[in-house]
Amino acid sequence: MINFHKDHANLVNVAFVVFALLSTGIAVAPALTLTETNAPLPDMPVMTAQERRGLEVYVNEGCMGCHTQQVRNIEMDKTWGSRPSIPADYYYSKQRLNVWQQSPSVLGSERTGPDLTNVGVRQASSQWQYLHLYNPRLVVKGSIMPRYGWLFHEVDSADVKPGDVVLPIPADKLPDPGRKVVASAKAQDLVAYLLSLKQAPLPSGVQADAFLRTPGAGGEKVAAAAGEAPAVDGAAVFSQVCAACHQQDAKGLPGAFPALAGSSVVNQEDPTQMIDIVLGGYNARASEGYGPMPPQAEVLTDEQIVAVVNHVRSNFGNNAPPAKIETVKAERAEIAPQTMLP
């Protein structure tokens, strides 16, 4: 029998062997299995070189200090994606970057800011992404995210070259009225990466894992859902989806995102055009400097669309008769039959 109290060599050896064995079993072996079985989903778009450079910016600026990229398999994470994340989702984003930098820890451990798993779907507008990176509080009032001013240049209006990405900053928010803010290559890479963050569809026939209920809180909710469809809160959908661009007061951001308050489209008696815009996107006001509105057909269900449309039509000083879900269903079938949500 080894006497650990007197035999320093064996004390150290045994401690080493025990720890090395435990570490191999709990860390190296499962990590090796996950590495060997690492493969992309069949319908996953290949990461482009620009998106990959954007990922490097994401790592070097330490974005994962505040943003997670994992939809956990619990009900509360439904906000961040339509299904729980699976290992294959990370095939492209978690490869070793280069000799100096390892596979990025994009899953994160703090959600000081929102989860970004599906941000390319949720905030598909590149205009919004640029403005938000340049000064988050331009578009989200209560945000505490840092400004990333060093990813942008200020140039004289005369020096703007064709092909430059000029930010649609409202005139009163410009640092200098005679100048323009232009996105650097790094900012363009980063935005390309952020817009590429979308949950890829699972292969046909494969069922996504169900979300686990929250004990206590979830129980009643799910029980209610079993009886009849829960009423969708249009105000909540508005502040989660629409308010990012159109702002919480629906007054928009002059020059960047149009106002919904008092909008002629919103106040039409017939809601069809408004529903079409929500479903399929809109780019008719580019001449006024407004960015294109990304389509929401894949983001929102019919129930959510009718709820949010009616919320907007009856609030913010607007006064239009409510839309019906039948209109939404009919328009969705017409616009994009392939993007039906279950």
Place this chain on the structure above:
Amino acid sequence: MAGAAKAVLVAFATVTAHGAMAQGTAPPGWWSSPGIIGTMVLLGIVLFVAALIITARVSSMIKSMNGLNSAQPEAGPDPDGGHQPEYRLKGDELGGSAPAQDAKQLVMRATSEPGNPLVDEKIYSRTRLDVPQDLRKLVIWFLGASAFWLVFGTLVGEYLGLKFVWPDMDHVSWLSFGRLRPVHTNTVFWGWSSMAMIGLGYFVVARTSATRIYSYRWAWWSFWLINAAITLGNICLMAGINNGGGEYREYIWPVMLLFALGLILTFRNFYATVKRRKIAEIYVSNWYLLASLLWTLVVATIGYLPWYQEGLGETVIQGYYMHMGVGIWFMTFTLGLIYYYLPSALNKPIYSYSLGVLAFWTQVLFYTLIGTHHFIFAPLPWWLQTVAIVFSVGMFIPVFAGTANFLMTMRGSWSAIGKSYVLPFFLVGVVYYCVGSSQGSFQAMRFTNHIWHFTDFNVAHSHMTMYGIVAFILWACIYAIVPKITGREPAQLLVGAHFWLAFIGVFAYTVSLMAGGTVKGWAWIQGVPFIETVIETRGYWTWRAIGGSLMFISHLIFVWNFATMVRSPRAAAREVLAVEPVAA
């Protein structure tokens, strides 16, 4: 202290109020979940200890006030005998009426109010250890560097805490939140804690092996290697060069290699010193120190080798790495330090040597397997998550074994705590060891993870452990040993200021973030829009910044105290000469 207790009550009243408002239909089983009950009990323990200290203080204050009042009637009739003594001492029998003199400077300090109840006179450390000049210099340099990194690292932390409240404080890329956050964590980890641990460890191995350090050259090499790693690593991070964003793994490998070389040299040096010990037995402290150095090298190697880290392989390693960094490096090493410095400060042996050995083996068994509890509900294998949760609960064994051992060692010496400026640091460290570690176990459970994961609660937990446990124990060890090897003590009032500011600060810090994290987690479960939860947390972040400021001020005081303890002998001697013989 009373202020802090009040703040806690206010904070919890707020939590409950928020909870009641937000829930609408309150889920019935919530408060009876074991994780929640356990956490509440733990908070209760801290409050109880705080209340105990306050009661003791207040009662001694009342007693001393009574004592002052009854000083006059003492001249009255003797209650025992009932008769007036014929002769009473006048007080000048020995010295006569001439002014007192102390030509040989035997009196260290004179006071006319010996029982000041607010700032108890502490016992001066009279023990002077005869330490080789080389060792003294080495320990002081390691501790000095650690004190520097403490101030630098927590200055960064303080700045980051303010950014939560004022996000537009600056727009400089090098000072942006994403880049500075790892500078704060890595500096206090590898700079402050690690440097202090190694410095204190050098003293322990030499002392408990009754021999001299094997190689001072290696020791100095490791000193410069580690300092170089932290300096270069921080410059890289601020310049936007990051290994991959995994927590505590943000330094790129060439930088971390310097740190690892420093650790290899330290391990070989410790091992060679223990090997040539003059006594048969290896003192249990050295078990912890040697093992934690060796294990940390394993952890660093596993963390930085690339072959199994594609895809979610990296995530498994990240969970393992960050938890082992804390549990195998900081916790294990710090426990080793307690096993030497606590008994030596109390001048008695550790309560149970075998319990220390039990805690050692259970530490490695349970701690090693729990890294994945940072990724509960993540797309990692379910069995890995379950193992992590089960063994997190198993952590109660080493934690309770350790806590019991330390508290039993202190038992019978409670009165010494009030008389020492070192022991309160130990007491707080040990209580936080119990509370912070157990709280971590509770947080690993699936239900509590629902509410708390991803919220500020995590940040509260890491400060409860790395600060409440590790930093407090390190300060205890530093205040215990440095005066003994330099012969100079810090001003007691300033040590007290350091203690109370740090303690109240970390309490306000953790409680505000725990309350804020709970409110936030609940709001997320209810489906409250994300930005509203950000706005709602701002108040808690303000409290956190206040707590953090107290902590930072206490570090400045600590540096001043450290400078007092190590200032050059010549300066000290000059001061002694300048002192007039004390007149009583």
